Amino acid sequence: MANQGDMVRDCMSDRIRRLLSERILTGVYEPGHRLVELKIAKELNTSQGPVREAFRELEALGLVEVEPYKGTRVRRLSERDLQEAFEARAVIEQYAAELAAPRLRGNTAELRRQVAAIYKAANSGDIDYYATEDLPFHRRIVELSGNSILVRFWDALQFEVRTRILLSRNKVNLHESHQFHQRIVDALDEGNGKLAGELLREHITNFAEVLGAEADARDAASKSVIGKAAVEAHLT
Amino acid sequence: MANQGDMVRDCMSDRIRRLLSERILTGVYEPGHRLVELKIAKELNTSQGPVREAFRELEALGLVEVEPYKGTRVRRLSERDLQEAFEARAVIEQYAAELAAPRLRGNTAELRRQVAAIYKAANSGDIDYYATEDLPFHRRIVELSGNSILVRFWDALQFEVRTRILLSRNKVNLHESHQFHQRIVDALDEGNGKLAGELLREHITNFAEVLGAEADARDAASKSVIGKAAVEAHLT
């Protein structure tokens, strides 16, 4: 699958971007964390320029916010941001399923393997482990839509999606989720994209709602954007 | 609707980005055109750094391609790129319509004004003028979905959408399009999001297909990516 075109760019600014991106996504830098150009430049034995470029790219990806002459910080997500992200994700996946269904009819062995892995993860009760099996399944469906732009959009939502998951730890009913996956694959196997799409939408919306309710309770108490709460949640 | 958060950044690199972005979108720089950092820096009386940053942002927006140590050029779009973009656009607008419908029931005066403007443009027969009235109508529907992420995604497709329009000039049946708009607004006015969404999808898909067919004919002759053909089409 990997060909010469996959050659990753590798100038300093790209490596910096990848490193920072990972640190943000895994919560090493929590939301609101201030990123200082020269500090990072010194840490990575480089200079200010490449770090600046990396910041700009991260900004375009929605991971950080940049204010001129003030600085760059890890983006804080409001509950609304998370809701919108899950809504967008639901839209994308529902349509991806419809587009992918024709070519998946009677040809879902790969997806079934992934669902089995998710089931195993669900039994472990570890939501981090669960997420590492669950997300690729959803992404794969988007890939199978054959539309690379939808994949790009889906990827662009990962920061919000992961934040939501990190924030929620305990409230998800993993086995109920697993049943959804089963039904989704069954629908795809029959080539019933409409149904698969609707199930996906329901599945994702459910997930977002359960966690949203939890967030509302939390917000009522701490009355704030996610940043603060996430500071704790991210640091596992 | 505009609040303090809308404060536009205005450092040099942002101004450069806006300028280049406009030049690319309007076809002053045609697809494949090479952008040289120092050349542009000199033209704008600035230095290489800000220009580099602008390039990176444009890359994130999908307007240019950057190859390390080789340079930056205006992105060339394949017919497939355009198809995917229109498919993604259809997905977004269909759903946006469904989300927006409830709050538009009996409240479509604004949209009707826009449709009237589109009608006027259709009668002029000028597709550029038509596009400047048509696109805001579609964007407005996405805005009215209340989901700012969908708006961001929709905006991200503008390069492809405009290229497609520029490439097509004569083949669009403007009055047929106008009728679609009328029916879409009617559906929204009734709060029938499902129908409005389906109409939008059909409308956009139609548009893409008509132009795609034309492109296929052209490609069969010149056998190439859009870049070359667009060189002429862009320069109006």
Added chain:
DNA sequence: TTATTGTCGATTATTGATAATCTATTGTCA
């Protein structure tokens, strides 16, 4: 001839220094 190597000019990538701007603190005055 053909393949390989080396050099040159052009361009990008990075660096270190400087200018511009913000924030917080300190000091002054009513």
Added chain:
DNA sequence: TGACAATAGATTATCAATAATCGACAATAA
């Protein structure tokens, strides 16, 4: 004491110079 101006320190924004890399073409050797 409290409001406000001046100042210092930190950080970003920009610049100018250098290093690294690429593409093309010429020179060389098998």
